[in-house]
Amino acid sequence: MLEQLDLRHPIVQAPMAGVSTPALAAVACNAGALGSVALGALDVAGARSAIAQTRALTARPFAVNLFCHAPAVRDAAREAAWLDRLRPEFARFNAQPPQSLSEIYQSFRVNDPMMRLLQEVRPAAISFHFGLPTANQIAALRQTGAALMATATNLVEARLIVAAGLDVIVAQGWQAGGHRGMFDPDAEDPSLQTRPLLRQITGLGLPVIAAGAIMTRQDARAAIADGAVAVQCGTAFLLAPEAATSAPHREAMGTGRTRMTRAISGRPARGLENLFTAIDGAEAPAYPVTYDAGKALNAAALATGETGFGAFWAGTGAAAAVARPAAETIAAISP
Missing domain, CATH: 3.20.20.70 (Aldolase class I)
Known part of the structure; x- marks a missing residue:
């Protein structure tokens, strides 16, 4: 090879x-x-x-x-429940979750x-x-x-x-x-x-x-x-x-603290700890449908200057x- x-x-x-x-x-x-x-x-x-x-x-x-x-196997009830779960997070930024989700790729x-x-x-x-x-x-x-x-x-x-x-x-x-x-x-x-x-x-x-x-x-x-x-x-x-690592992602690397989460995309993924990884993702819908909600929440947060809902993927060696x-x-x- x-x-x-x-x-x-x-x-x-x-x-x-x-x-x-x-x-x-x-x-x-x-x-x-x-x-x-x-x-x-x-x-x-x-x-x-x-x-x-x-x-x-x-x-x-x-x-x-x-x-x-x-x-993705679509489950309308589960997707609606997940949007309701995220509604308070959107409300922090005077935003509403999307009315429905899509399989983004x-x-x-x-x-x-x-x-x-x-x-x-x-x-x-x-x-x-x-x-x-x-x-x-x-x-x-x-x-x-x-x-x-x-x-x-x-x-x-x-x-x-x-x-x-x-x-x-x-x-x-x-x-x-x-x-x-x-x-x-x-x-x-x-x-x-x-x-x-x-x-x-x-x-x-x-x-x-x-x-x-x-x-x-x-x-x-x-x-x-x-x-x-x-x-x-x-x-x-x-x-x-x-x-193309964003400035907030680069800054967060120094903490070295990572967590495995489903909340952002619907599949287990390891990223730097932030506001999004603190959300329990056990009931998240299928991948990549959940990612549609995650990207919308991050966009709402970024519009107010909050960077803690980014997908800051990194491994356990981030601090190094x-x-x-x-x-x-x-x-x-x-x-």
Whole structure:
């Protein structure tokens, strides 16, 4: 895999939707790592533009990332109850919650136009989060020559990735920032940290990339000693000038306090503690329908200058992040 993607450093810049940028991916690639472009929350026009921008900045291979969640099962009563639950929060900003919610973006599993775009632009690597593409999609993407990767949070998911015929497993430990890559967000989560997870799945016959709490060279070396061929870092890049991390998000990184929550999007995700993570998300509707409410609440709060309802995704190593160019972070972490 390292040879196919021409990596000088066994590091993958994580595809962080909303924060990673074509500039960040290109800098990572030019520094000898694998940059990633997050397409999961984009429509086809946005995805085409992001890929074109990245290709304008680097001639090296890069990855694109798609979301493969099960399409939302709508529950009008639950959605209405959730809006009522958030009504007092909106009222703090003299605002009303939306009258209804929508599924704000499609799963790749049912997004035929996105599939055709990938067949056309033929990225060097494609990674999947929240599950796997359909068998027909995998067969078609095989024809593009791309390296195919998917996230696993436990042994069962890792075995499903192997059975599907993909090339690489991304082992996402409990410490990782952003959304858990669980195939079924309602299943029991063993909450495996990165190194114990690696020890469970490195013997399955596929190369494994370790993700979660990789902030230093020592962290990278420990993961590779446990059988990983590379490491994936996201939180380590959040303070890079090439990232689109907002000023309040950057400022909150110093606290280092994170929490897993469903309240923002409807799926378990780790972010920096703020007013939104204090809300109990147990009754949140399906993903990404809940995100529609979360974005509306954040917009209402921001209109009054309140930043505490942002989705400040970050891993448990947030306090160790260093504000420096992404290329310097790659050099500092590379084992």
